[in-house]
Amino acid sequence: MEEDLERLKQRLPLLEYLQQHHWTPCRTGPRQEFVGLCPLHPETRPSFYVNASKNLFYCHGCGQGAT
Ligand SMILES: [Zn+2]
Numbered sequence: 001m002e003e004d005l006e007r008l009k010q011r012l013p014l015l016e017y018l019q020q021h022h023w024t025p026c027r028t029g030p031r032q033e034f035v036g037l038c039p040l041h042p043e044t045r046p047s048f049y050v051n052a053s054k055n056l057f058y059c060h061g062c063g064q065g066a067t
Pocket of ligand 1: 038039040062
């Protein structure tokens with residue numbers, strides 16, 4: 001899925017893509033930042049961060065994404 005995510009986010013805002021795949025943030029931070037469960041690996045505590053203004057994501061659990 002990570003390759004698809006990389007490819008698709010070039011065409012579509014990352015957050016929109018994730019929401020189309022039923023990802024919902026557990027909490028919302030300042031400046032368009034969202035935190036939720038990682039779609040790329042199984043986890044129970046949210047460690048997947050999305051920055052919608054920069055169109056970036058990073059998972060602290062599996063290390064996918066850009067810092
Ligand atoms: Zn992950």
